[in-house]
Amino acid sequence: MNVTIVDYNSGNISSVINSFKEVAKDKVNIDVTSDLNKIKSSDKVVLPGQGSFKSCVDALNNISGLVDTLNEFAINNKKPLLGICVGLQMFADVGFEETETKGLSWISGKVSKIDNQNGKYKLPHIGWNEINITKDSKIFKGIKNKSHMYFVHSYEFVPEDKNVISATTDYSSNIVCSVEKGNIFGTQFHPEKSDKIGLKIINNFISL
Amino acid sequence: MLKNRIIPCLDVKNGRVVKGINFVDLKDAGDPVEQAKIYSDGGADEICFLDITASNENRDTIYDVVEKTSKKCFVPLTVGGGVRSVEDINKLLNCGADKVSINTAAVQNPEVVVESSKKFGSQCIVVAIDAKKNANKWEIFTHGGRNNTGIDAIEFAKKMEVSGAGELLVTSMDRDGTQAGYDIELMSKISSKVNIPVIASGGVGNLNHLVDGIKLGNASAVLAASIFHYGKYSVKEAKEYLDSKGIPVRI
Numbered sequence: 330m331n332v333t334i335v336d337y338n339s340g341n342i343s344s345v346i347n348s349f350k351e352v353a354k355d356k357v358n359i360d361v362t363s364d365l366n367k368i369k370s371s372d373k374v375v376l377p378g379q380g381s382f383k384s385c386v387d388a389l390n391n392i393s394g395l396v397d398t399l400n401e402f403a404i405n406n407k408k409p410l411l412g413i414c415v416g417l418q419m420f421a422d423v424g425f426e427e428t429e430t431k432g433l434s435w436i437s438g439k440v441s442k443i444d445n446q447n448g449k450y451k452l453p454h455i456g457w458n459e460i461n462i463t464k465d466s467k468i469f470k471g472i473k474n475k476s477h478m479y480f481v482h483s484y485e486f487v488p489e490d491k492n493v494i495s496a497t498t499d500y501s502s503n504i505v506c507s508v509e510k511g512n513i514f515g516t517q518f519h520p521e522k523s524d525k526i527g528l529k530i531i532n533n534f535i536s537l
Numbered sequence: 538m539l540k541n542r543i544i545p546c547l548d549v550k551n552g553r554v555v556k557g558i559n560f561v562d563l564k565d566a567g568d569p570v571e572q573a574k575i576y577s578d579g580g581a582d583e584i585c586f587l588d589i590t591a592s593n594e595n596r597d598t599i600y601d602v603v604e605k606t607s608k609k610c611f612v613p614l615t616v617g618g619g620v621r622s623v624e625d626i627n628k629l630l631n632c633g634a635d636k637v638s639i640n641t642a643a644v645q646n647p648e649v650v651v652e653s654s655k656k657f658g659s660q661c662i663v664v665a666i667d668a669k670k671n672a673n674k675w676e677i678f679t680h681g682g683r684n685n686t687g688i689d690a691i692e693f694a695k696k697m698e699v700s701g702a703g704e705l706l707v708t709s710m711d712r713d714g715t716q717a718g719y720d721i722e723l724m725s726k727i728s729s730k731v732n733i734p735v736i737a738s739g740g741v742g743n744l745n746h747l748v749d750g751i752k753l754g755n756a757s758a759v760l761a762a763s764i765f766h767y768g769k770y771s772v773k774e775a776k777e778y779l780d781s782k783g784i785p786v787r788i
């Protein structure tokens with residue numbers, strides 16, 4: 330089996346690579362590339378993302394044919410794809426970080442700044458927070474409700490259809506921190522930095 | 538609920554762990570990769586490496602340490618010490634660091650903070666503030682605490698938030714290595730003036746100091762070196778103690 334981590338200059342992805350390689354060992358081949366043919370032929374795709382919504386969308390668009398290839402992979406061919414952090418946020422129609430920017434429109438909704446309630450909540454939301462599992466997601470197999478995951482973000486994905494939400498976390502309000510829509514998975518938290526429990530989520534995705 | 542973080546810090550020199558008393562009188566005590574792994578297995582919320590003599594010496598050894606550690610530890614790894622340029626940050630991130638802490642360069646050339654936070658995102662840019670009390674204010678020191686700049690620490694903290702820092706790592710130079718506890722006044726002043734998380738550092742001698750850093754200093758995270766490194770307390774003991782004092786921690 331081949332799992333491709335999309336390398337599209339979206340910031341630091343070395344931790345994502347390290348964690349997937351740790352979980353995959355020799356059983357699964359992990360590719361790190363933006364090569365369109367490699368993405369097309371892989372069994373699963375991981376879409377990481379750090380920095381701003383705009384910088385990640387721009388970086389995707391800068392690689393000719395990449396968005397079309399991802400659309401074909403996830404929407405037409407319905408193969409499993411996992412978005413992490415801004416990788417998840419880009420599933421939305423639109424994001425408001427820096428400036429209004431169009432997303433991939435895979436899951437209807439918007440990405441807006443977390444309400445810090447006049448400074449009551451520090452931003453970025455950095456650190457370990459509990460997840461409230463709201464739906465039986467395949468990537469949460471064996472993961473207990475209220476498990477701790479590592480977060481670092483200032484913006485949140487607000488999907489229109491609440492049925493796609495698989496977990497929320499409590500910071501200022503109930504922030505959507507995981508989604509599942511058919512073959513499309515996303516986590517706002519960083520499984521690659523969430524210790525053994527995070528590696529289990531990665532293992533669940535790889536084992537789909 | 539977001540948990541307060543406990544961050545063990547390993548001071549590294551030439552690829553080996555040391556811990557200074559007031560930044561001098563170094564003792565060699567171990568392999569950083571193994572130490573980091575022990576900490577992450579023991580429940581550390583993040584790991585911090587500080588390359589303490591990096592400003593003066595060949596610092597390529599730290600890249601090797603970071604690369605090896607990031608393949609074994611799957612909690613966030615912050616690396617600081619001698620980080621001067623956007624290129625230095627890029628190199629550390631590529632080696633597997635999740636965040637980079639910038640000290641002297643942020644004071645001498647704040648553009649580094651602006652540029653790097655734009656390029657890599659604020660989430661990986663930590664500005665390390667070394668401050669010493671002088672009369673009624675705190676002054677910024679650079680170069681591992683050797684040079685006084687005359688810059689007011691509170692003003693500087695605000696400026697760094699605007700420049701794009703994602704977190705502030707605040708060290709009291711008066712307390713560092715003394716085990717007398719954090720400078721609570723400094724921590725709470727800075728924390729109340731910025732809207733980004735503050736990590737308290739410098740002076741932890743017992744577990745009550747960690748409690749004070751969070752409860753009185755309003756720090757989001759507490760960093761400590763020697764109390765963990767010399768085995769006085771384990772990270773697990775520290776967390777259980779904080780939990781018993783009503784502080785939310787990840788156990």
